[in-house]
Amino acid sequence: MKQIVIISGKGGTGKTVVTGSLAGLAKNKVMVDCDVDAADLHLLLHPDVRERHEFRSGQSAVIDKRLCKECGKCAPLCRFAAIRPDFTIEHFSCEGCGLCARICPHGAIRMDENVAGEWFISDTKYGPFVHAKLGIAEENSGKLVAKIRQVAKELAEREGLEYVIIDGPPGIGCPVIASLSGIDCALIVTEPTLSGLHDAARVIGVAGHFNIPVKLIVNKHDLNPAMTVRIEEFARRSRVTLIGKIAFSETVVKAVVEGKTVIDYPHSPASDELRSIWDKLK
Amino acid sequence: MIISVASGKGGTGKTTIAVNLALSLQNVQFLDCDVEEPNAHIFLKPKIYGQKKAVIPVPEIDQAKCNYCGKCREVCAYHAIAVVPASVEKKGSVLIFPHLCHGCGACSQLCPFGAIREVDKEIGIIETGEKDSMWFVHGRLNVGEAMSPPVIRQVKQYINSSKTVIIDAPPGTSCPVIAAVKGSDFCVLVTEPTPFGLNDLILAVEVLRKMAIPFGVVINRADIGDAKVEDYCEKENIPILMKIPFKKEIAVSYSEGIPIVEKDPSYRDKFNNLYLNINGLKNEANSHHKR
Numbered sequence: 001m002k003q004i005v006i007i008s009g010k011g012g013t014g015k016t017v018v019t020g021s022l023a024g025l026a027k028n029k030v031m032v033d034c035d036v037d038a039a040d041l042h043l044l045l046h047p048d049v050r051e052r053h054e055f056r057s058g059q060s061a062v063i064d065k066r067l068c069k070e071c072g073k074c075a076p077l078c079r080f081a082a083i084r085p086d087f088t089i090e091h092f093s094c095e096g097c098g099l100c101a102r103i104c105p106h107g108a109i110r111m112d113e114n115v116a117g118e119w120f121i122s123d124t125k126y127g128p129f130v131h132a133k134l135g136i137a138e139e140n141s142g143k144l145v146a147k148i149r150q151v152a153k154e155l156a157e158r159e160g161l162e163y164v165i166i167d168g169p170p171g172i173g174c175p176v177i178a179s180l181s182g183i184d185c186a187l188i189v190t191e192p193t194l195s196g197l198h199d200a201a202r203v204i205g206v207a208g209h210f211n212i213p214v215k216l217i218v219n220k221h222d223l224n225p226a227m228t229v230r231i232e233e234f235a236r237r238s239r240v241t242l243i244g245k246i247a248f249s250e251t252v253v254k255a256v257v258e259g260k261t262v263i264d265y266p267h268s269p270a271s272d273e274l275r276s277i278w279d280k281l282k
Numbered sequence: 283m284i285i286s287v288a289s290g291k292g293g294t295g296k297t298t299i300a301v302n303l304a305l306s307l308q309n310v311q312f313l314d315c316d317v318e319e320p321n322a323h324i325f326l327k328p329k330i331y332g333q334k335k336a337v338i339p340v341p342e343i344d345q346a347k348c349n350y351c352g353k354c355r356e357v358c359a360y361h362a363i364a365v366v367p368a369s370v371e372k373k374g375s376v377l378i379f380p381h382l383c384h385g386c387g388a389c390s391q392l393c394p395f396g397a398i399r400e401v402d403k404e405i406g407i408i409e410t411g412e413k414d415s416m417w418f419v420h421g422r423l424n425v426g427e428a429m430s431p432p433v434i435r436q437v438k439q440y441i442n443s444s445k446t447v448i449i450d451a452p453p454g455t456s457c458p459v460i461a462a463v464k465g466s467d468f469c470v471l472v473t474e475p476t477p478f479g480l481n482d483l484i485l486a487v488e489v490l491r492k493m494a495i496p497f498g499v500v501i502n503r504a505d506i507g508d509a510k511v512e513d514y515c516e517k518e519n520i521p522i523l524m525k526i527p528f529k530k531e532i533a534v535s536y537s538e539g540i541p542i543v544e545k546d547p548s549y550r551d552k553f554n555n556l557y558l559n560i561n562g563l564k565n566e567a568n569s570h571h572k573r
Contacts (some may be wrong), residue, residue: 007537008292009318010292010295010321011289011291011292011293011453012292012293012294012453013292014558032475034416035454035457036456036482037454037455037459038290038291038292038453038454038455038482038485039481039483040291040478040481040482043467043477043478058359059359062350066351077387077391079384079385079387079517080386080476081418093460093464095384095386097359097360097386097388097548098357098388099357099386099387099388099392102357102388102392103335103391103392111480119365130448134455134456136455136485136488136489137455137456137460137489137492137493138456138486139456139457141456141457142428159298165365169292169454170292170318170319170452170453170454171319171453171454171458172318172319172423172425172429173320173426173427173428173429173430173458175456176445177426177428182520191537192537193537193538193539194321194324194537194538194539195297195319195321195324195536195539196537198321198324199319199321202318202319203319204423205425205426206425206426209425209426209465210426217460219460222539223530223533223534223537224533224534224538227537227538236305245357252467253476253507256476256477256507257507257508259475259477263404281284
């Protein structure tokens with residue numbers, strides 16, 4: 001079984017469009033959406049939810065107003081500025097460390113278990129799909145990513161699937177690191193802009209840090225051919241294999257608006273290029 | 283006034299809006315809080331004159347005072363501490379996993395023997411500088427580090443409220459975004475008129491409503507895609523602050539790291555209008571609040 005993740009550093013370079021296309025090309029796989037705080041892959045795969053589970057993670061402080069003497073001991077010790085001047089908890093700032101509950105002299109603070117989101121196993125016309133929804137303004141996205149990756153891996157093992165294909169989050173922080181662990185290949189999607197190059201270089205650095213093999217593709221390469229040349233030079237210098245360049249096309253925008261994958265437009269140059277990318281990737 | 287620029291979906295144009303808005307105003311301080319992938323410096327090319335480590339406090343054990351009671355392990359909500367108790371033949375030991383540490387300070391506060399002190403661990407870097415008269419601050423999370431919110435909070439310590447503060451926020455809707463937009467007087471949500479843009483805009487709107495921060499929407503590449511973002515905004519009574527059409531020259535100037543207002547100064551008026559729009563809505567929100 002091979003686990004492939006699609007990441008980019010910079011957001012909006014085309015991760016989900018590429019992942020959706022791989023759903024249309026790969027056989028025998030489970031699809032996973034690890035961009036849990038702004039998940040979009042379901043808009044292309046149209047899942048029928050088969051299983052729905054609560055994601056319980058961490059705790060959150062609650063102040064019992066009847067017991068609180070407003071002594072003010074808790075607030076200055078909170079490193080996350082989560083205790084308001086009126087001695088209520090700002091839920092979205094609380095990181096659940098529990099220090100306030102432990103030091104409150106009146107036992108007025110308790111820690112409640114947090115339901116931080118939901119995760120799903122779904123059926124799609126492309127096969128099984130594991131995805132999640134982080135609760136509004138919740139944290140622990142890294143743990144939710146780890147959870148759904150574990151579920152997907154077990155599902156692939158159980159059903160004898162060949163690939164786990166993962167749509168990753170933008171950035172280089174906690175959910176990206178959780179998306180990279182134990183991966184066989186990270187496909188980096190960049191675009192011919194200075195920001196795209198800068199951010200791809202950083203995320204390639206993160207993959208290197210964890211010894212994950214990477215491959216690179218340039219999306220919308222014709223929007224700035226000179227910048228694409230710079231990215232090709234960068235790839236050569238940093239020994240990253242460039243396995244494809246997708247031209248800007250109205251077809252891609254049309255596919256997204258219609259909730260389809262690019263592979264649903266079989267005679268377009270973008271779908272031909274994605275086919276060749278998949279051949280090099282698998 | 284503190285204005286943050288956020289989006290839900292990545293790549294919709296946060297940095298473009300933040301940078302061009304900042305360049306169109308006077309007396310501005312710019313904070314790039316997308317510390318995982320900071321890009322504003324590519325466009326603003328500020329002169330950097332200060333550098334400081336971004337740190338989180340992690341525990342350090344004084345072996346002479348520690349008796350391996352295990353209290354620190356028990357109180358650590360993030361499983362960042364393991365304690366091997368002492369036995370007859372062997373001294374105990376305490377293992378710290380700094381990557382899991384949130385820097386909450388519970389272990390050092392609650393150690394019965396005062397055996398834990400906190401030491402700074404570098405997780406990123408903060409740089410300060412200037413672009414003409416604009417003050418500039420950005421943070422950069424070190425490659426391989428997981429936790430960006432502490433770096434974001436340290437960038438925000440530089441906020442100077444006598445200026446118009448523009449915050450470029452990271453994408454998404456979870457902790458880094460909350461750390462970046464918290465305390466803003468107004469938040470600009472940048473989106474694009476596609477199902478992805480709409481889906482992630484709805485999530486971002488829910489976050490801002492929960493945080494009680496007034497907000498409006500900028501639709502970028504407004505002429506691609508469909509009308510559903512506008513329909514949604516109308517239905518939800520969300521003001522559309524500005525629409526920017528898709529133009530190849532905007533895309534190319536972005537790709538080269540050149541702000542639109544430098545290429546086409548007529549955009550300054552448009553971004554000034556955006557600011558006036560924001561200011562009006564912020565005042566409206568305030569008076570609503572007082573009533």
